[in-house]
Amino acid sequence: MSDLFYRNACSSTNDEITEVLLYPRSNFVGLYTFNQIKGRGQYGNSWASVAEQNLAYTVAVKTSCILHSDFLFNYYTAIAVQNYLANLTEKIVKIKWPNDIIVKNKKVVGILIEKKKINQENYFIIGIGINILQEEFDEISNAGSLLTQTGERFNLKQFTENLHSFLIEKLTHIPGDDEILAQFNSNLFKKDEISVFELDKTRQNGIIRNADENGEIWIELEKSGLKSFYHKEIKLLY
Template sequence: MSELLHLKECSSTNDEILKFLLYNNSNFIGLYTFNQTKGRGQYGNTWASAPEQNLAYSLAVNTININIPDSLFNYYTATIIRDFLANLTECPVKIKWPNDIILKNKKIVGILIEKKKINNETFFIIGSGINILQEKFDEISNAGSILTQTGRRFDLTVFTAEYHNYLLEKLNNIPSEQEIMDQFNSNLFRKDEISVFEIEKERQNGIIKYADKKGEIWIELEHGMRSFYHKEIKLLY
């Protein structure tokens, strides 16, 4: 069973969806709004979104049928969101490790995945903020939208329904762990390219080589290969 619920406005879809899980026995529940006022990102970051221009969407997934580690679930989620947008826009879309979605060098999707226990059942709460129609961003921002990057406009309601159905289909058919890793690594942003990183407040050049099953990224630096966890390194682009 699955449901897709709509709120005209809410503070955070990841927070609001928890209320519906208290009274629902579906394995999948989607909740969305086009006016999220206090969106949250990974590791305490915020996610700002212009009203009636973008999508804030959360999907609660019962973990009863999820038999892969949390780190791979995060990778797989980023991959299927990337795939949906690549198919829709017919443009190259990349994943900036660990799970930002990049279209033509601009971040168009932020993803926040949380694990919650409700009524003795455990759920992944997949929150995604997708910039769809917004045209103006801070000049120094790395953010963009589908419209700014492709020039194409999409109906928000139709987009949401198609997005919801696509995620359900893919989450009901999770591939092998090796396939997940291969797909994720094949779409890594700036993989095998010389990039500038900030490490412990110092900048140095490096080349992203691959992400591993533990959730770490391996980068070839001037003094050899080294792995990092999120927030230990920042890619400057």
């Protein structure tokens, strides 16, 4: 059983879902809008949305339903969204570590997972922003939408309802840690390709090898060999 709520406008769906969860609900509660006004990204960044073009969606899941470590749960959410998009398009859909979704080299999806206690219950609050119909990304150079990257115009409401059902199915059947890691690594953006990174304010070439069970990424760097990094210790430039 699930509930999916719609609002004409929201500040942030990750914040407003708290109000929805004050009342007894099913195990998976979704809230979405096509007009998010104060979207939040990772590390306190803001998440930009153009009204009636992009989706802001949050699904809340009781943490008691989830046995995995936080970052494996993060990885699994990214896999689920990647799978959903890959089923909709022939274009290449990848996961940029740790959890951005890239379609044909542009960031189309951002995911922000937070933990909150509401009414004595602990939740994973999974916020997913998807650029769907937006055509111009003047200030965000690496961003794109499903329209710019696939040429397809998806119906916003249908897209959201199908996404919600798909995610619930995925979150109801979470595989083991090894399987999550294997699926994550097989969809990793730039895996085994020469890339340019920024590390300690300098640039160097390297090759992404794999994400591991500790939440680190292993990169073979031209100058210092194979090393592992946590998020924000190294930046993939291109």
